[in-house]
Amino acid sequence: MRILSLKYNCLEAIPPDIGRLRKLKYLALTNNRLQIHSLPYTLAFCSKLKTILLDNNQLDALPGFLLEMPGIETVHRHGNHNYFKSTFMWYHTDVDFRIIPTSGTNVLPATSPDMLQFLAAKTIIGTRKDFFNDPDVAGILKDYIADIYSLFNVCSHCNGVTRTYLKGFKVITFKNPYLGNTCVPFMHWTCSLECAKALEVPARQEQIKAAYMLDSMYEQYIVDCQRQFGSRHQPGFTCPCISSEDNTRSCTIL
Numbered sequence: 349m350r351i352l353s354l355k356y357n358c359l360e361a362i363p364p365d366i367g368r369l370r371k372l373k374y375l376a377l378t379n380n381r382l383q384i385h386s387l388p389y390t391l392a393f394c395s396k397l398k399t400i401l402l403d404n405n406q407l408d409a410l411p412g413f414l415l416e417m418p419g420i421e422t423v424h425r426h427g428n429h430n431y432f433k434s435t436f437m438w439y440h441t442d443v444d445f446r447i448i449p450t451s452g453t454n455v456l457p458a459t460s461p462d463m464l465q466f467l468a469a470k471t472i473i474g475t476r477k478d479f480f481n482d483p484d485v486a487g488i489l490k491d492y493i494a495d496i497y498s499l500f501n502v503c504s505h506c507n508g509v510t511r512t513y514l515k516g517f518k519v520i521t522f523k524n525p526y527l528g529n530t531c532v533p534f535m536h537w538t539c540s541l542e543c544a545k546a547l548e549v550p551a552r553q554e555q556i557k558a559a560y561m562l563d564s565m566y567e568q569y570i571v572d573c574q575r576q577f578g579s580r581h582q583p584g585f586t587c588p589c590i591s592s593e594d595n596t597r598s599c600t601i602l
């Protein structure tokens with residue numbers, strides 16, 4: 349399957365099995381009820397994915413794992429504006445708000461999960477490797493992992509995996525990753541404050557560096573424009589754009 353459209357389905361979550369679609373190039377999830385935790389990390393296994401449409405959902409940021417998918421060229425995320433806006437307001441200006449402790453779901457598991465199969469699955473999930481495409485992982489174990497995948501939060505920095513009812517840290521980073529996109533907030537989850545800082549600090553330094561680079565490019569552009577404008581518009585020269593003889597012409601700076 350190369351193209352999958354799930355538009356207008358009131359979906360609140362995408363199943364981890366999405367990671368089985370290795371040939372997927374185009375994924376449309378427009379007009380659903382997806383939140384940041386609705387998109388499983390297994391989507392990162394779809395290494396051929398180029399376009400993902402997330403318009404009109406309830407995302408307050410894009411999932412951080414999208415940054416690990418260099419093949420993605422287009423991410424549409426319009427219609428999540430109000431949710432993105434709140435993230436920007438709280439986290440964009442103050443770095444202290446970019447690492448937020450989370451309380452977990454506080455829903456305790458009904459039964460003890462300490463079976464060997466459960467522990468094996470947990471370890472495999474923590475590696476963040478494509479277990480669906482790994483011949484060393486038995487088919488029955490793949491199905492089992494897909495079934496229990498949503499029970500876990502996976503650390504974006506180390507191989508830590510914890511149950512969703514346990515505490516962790518939400519980390520916000522900002523980047524201009526896609527053509528035509530402005531600065532976009534990304535959300536990651538980490539198992540500890542150390543992992544959160546290890547993720548947030550370099551991302552922030554990269555953001556500052558990119559902003560300086562953009563500023564200097566803009567300043568150079570202004571200097572170039574002024575130089576060209578000055579060379580074309582000598583003293584006493586009447587610009588064609590304001591000439592009464594031909595008011596259809598516009599002043600073009602080459």
Ligand SMILES: [Zn+2]
Binds near residue numbers: 504505506508539543
């Ligand atoms: Zn960690």
